[in-house]
Amino acid sequence: MTADASTQITELTTDDHACLTFGEAEELFDLTAAFVRDGLAAGLEVMWLSDVSPGQAVAELARRGIVAGPAVAAGQMTAAGCEGRLLSGQTFSAEAAVRWLTGQLEWSRRQGFPGVRIAVDMSWALRPVTGIEQLPQFEQGVATALAGSTASLLCQYDRDRFDPVTLASVAGFHTRSVAAATYHSDAVLRICRQYAPPGVRIAGEIDYQAEQPLALALAEAVRLDGDIVVNMEGLAFIDARCTLMITDAARTMAGSRVVTLRCRPEVAAGFVRLDVADLDGVRLETVR
Amino acid sequence: MSGDPGPPAEAVRGSMPVLMQDFDDGSLYALRAAVAAHAAAAGLSSTRVYDVVAVTHELAANAVRHGAGHGQLRMWTDRQVLYCQVTDDGPRTPPHRAVKHKQTHAEPVPWPAERGHGLWVAGKVADQVSVDRGPAGTTATIAFTISPSSLPAQTQAPERASPAVAANPPRLRPDPGNRPESAGS
Numbered sequence: 001m002t003a004d005a006s007t008q009i010t011e012l013t014t015d016d017h018a019c020l021t022f023g024e025a026e027e028l029f030d031l032t033a034a035f036v037r038d039g040l041a042a043g044l045e046v047m048w049l050s051d052v053s054p055g056q057a058v059a060e061l062a063r064r065g066i067v068a069g070p071a072v073a074a075g076q077m078t079a080a081g082c083e084g085r086l087l088s089g090q091t092f093s094a095e096a097a098v099r100w101l102t103g104q105l106e107w108s109r110r111q112g113f114p115g116v117r118i119a120v121d122m123s124w125a126l127r128p129v130t131g132i133e134q135l136p137q138f139e140q141g142v143a144t145a146l147a148g149s150t151a152s153l154l155c156q157y158d159r160d161r162f163d164p165v166t167l168a169s170v171a172g173f174h175t176r177s178v179a180a181a182t183y184h185s186d187a188v189l190r191i192c193r194q195y196a197p198p199g200v201r202i203a204g205e206i207d208y209q210a211e212q213p214l215a216l217a218l219a220e221a222v223r224l225d226g227d228i229v230v231n232m233e234g235l236a237f238i239d240a241r242c243t244l245m246i247t248d249a250a251r252t253m254a255g256s257r258v259v260t261l262r263c264r265p266e267v268a269a270g271f272v273r274l275d276v277a278d279l280d281g282v283r284l285e286t287v288r
Numbered sequence: 289m290s291g292d293p294g295p296p297a298e299a300v301r302g303s304m305p306v307l308m309q310d311f312d313d314g315s316l317y318a319l320r321a322a323v324a325a326h327a328a329a330a331g332l333s334s335t336r337v338y339d340v341v342a343v344t345h346e347l348a349a350n351a352v353r354h355g356a357g358h359g360q361l362r363m364w365t366d367r368q369v370l371y372c373q374v375t376d377d378g379p380r381t382p383p384h385r386a387v388k389h390k391q392t393h394a395e396p397v398p399w400p401a402e403r404g405h406g407l408w409v410a411g412k413v414a415d416q417v418s419v420d421r422g423p424a425g426t427t428a429t430i431a432f433t434i435s436p437s438s439l440p441a442q443t444q445a446p447e448r449a450s451p452a453v454a455a456n457p458p459r460l461r462p463d464p465g466n467r468p469e470s471a472g473s
Binding site for chain 2: 188205207208209237239240241244265266269270273
């Protein structure tokens, strides 16, 4: 397989070695949550390696409607740090890390899991760690270890913190490139798909000039299955035109499913003026 | 509205603007940032600052989209009232159709109905709105009282819809119209 920039997080399958790039924590958590959710639903063993504590990981998943507690208790899911797995102290060894991964795959197989999903936040590689120059070697070893297996690995790179040379050097070892479907992104506004829970995420400031990407994002959200969330927690300004567009879309989507508009009180006031909270199937949630 | 002859014109003559800023479609973000800064400095609450920004943006966006494509904002305070005035000096409509116009309750909004949502919002949010339209362009002025106790209830408790909207104080200007039914109408 070759790297495909259009791959969605929900399209990953077994033996994928995917490179996920993200721009902010909210995007990382959203994509990771979808990866975990789909893995648990398929009965796979799921590991989430990051700086997030197990409690925080479970809470983050819960915030997105994913109940992970029972899976953690049953040993189906693990949320842990990279220390003792990919790292030993402040030292990174590609050979040792690949050996840990291979052992983990074998352990999972013996436990009877049909496969394993591992999400790894690679931010540890930004810290002063000895042996970091072996990162491309590690990614190459992972590709070999995963070949023909029922495991998939999601390596998560912060596109703003990792330099382009490093990203380019490891990209070639991945079978897929994953990122949130983005409809608009500049210094003022970002509109992208949200995966867990499904919907649209809008952050920054939006006005009529972003009418087209907003219309596209909402049109695609209409086609998603199940309940929809329009996540506007990071939205600091919305004009009347876009408020009306989202209201119209919510009215269209609501019916057999619930559409949640989540936003700050100031933004919510615009929806309140349109009596959105009184629409059947539409929930207006305000957050601080 | 008849009880208040309209302080904006007097205030323009009597008060020094704290902000004069030209704008076009590429500078609305900067305009909002400037308005927010000056509204906060004038003493409005953060919620009310958002309202000032939102309404000013709607007026400026109208000038950009339906007027000359650019305009100027003036902002000043007078007797515990913050005024924002958006001037569009070049209407796109043919000159022979442009008529000196002072909006009242019975008269239509100066922009077509599908473009009237911004003015509708202005009428709901601002304490006072006036729109003058003539051959030289459109001048829209909004006023916000700088007094926390006079803040509309809807900005303090936006969780529910109807009661909060109904809690708005009486307008000193005509309501620009009924709520648009849809974005495309």
